[in-house]
Amino acid sequence: MELVAHWRLSKQALIDLVFFCGVPIVLAMLSVVLGPHAATMGGAGATLYVLSLAIVPWCLTGLATQLVSKTAGRRLPLWLIAAIGAMAAGPFVSLYVYFVNSIALEILACAGRFAARDVQRGTSQIRRPVRGAGYRSLDRLCHHFP
Template structure:
């Protein structure tokens, strides 16, 4: 049975799975971890430090995006706030992982400055800054190049909400007058619905109720 996923689901998989794994591979290849921990150990270590923090940042960004008006705040700002908010939890997770790893590979401590030293705090700040920049960059790139809708309003939904926001509203005398004018101008029901921000079904129902007649699908005239 073939696995059928929507485009957005595939993009989610690429973003939350593919991106951190690629970053982990680059870290393992370019860093000194393989020499100290071996191939398997280095792979487990860098993946653990890539996947979970990435997911934690995604959760924080989701909570931020759910609590703000995503139509007013730019996506990069939402991503930045999410990354900063996730920082303390991510730091605790990284500290816990490093503590466990140090018991298995004591030589790894040689590569890291002493905990809470000035060098350690500087290294942590630089690492946090790079992580925030990477997070913002990938969120924006996925949105702009792939049409990713997570953390940002879907353009089609925005248009649909604006177009049909009055679909269930009562008809006023001004609405009826405008409807008569639009029908008399020969506009098709779909164009009238778009202009009046109502559904096509609502336009047709009101047309019938007012005793107006559509001569054809592509045009209409008042009877």
């Protein structure tokens, strides 16, 4: 009984948990359903791609805001702490998004070879992405497939 009482969340903690976990997931799912990602990556790939671009930057910004809050204490207003936290997280979020997008571009470059036959037959609308920096090594891998 004591363990159950220990794990019980307060009402405010439950509201915070739903907000900080639910909002990025719901927005990511709306982006998958309403955006063009599902047509080019498929349902599972688009879900993984959009969730990785929604949850991790959200968490990085939250961590940066916590660090600013601990450093500043109660001297600054809450809106200023949130703004400084978001600005501090900006370079890290930008680097993370660049990393995820470079991986997705390389995967789509290889997938474009598989979809090229379907495009010629008119059964798919997948466009071949721009070639990235690591395209040569990936191109060798893709040549193994007809």
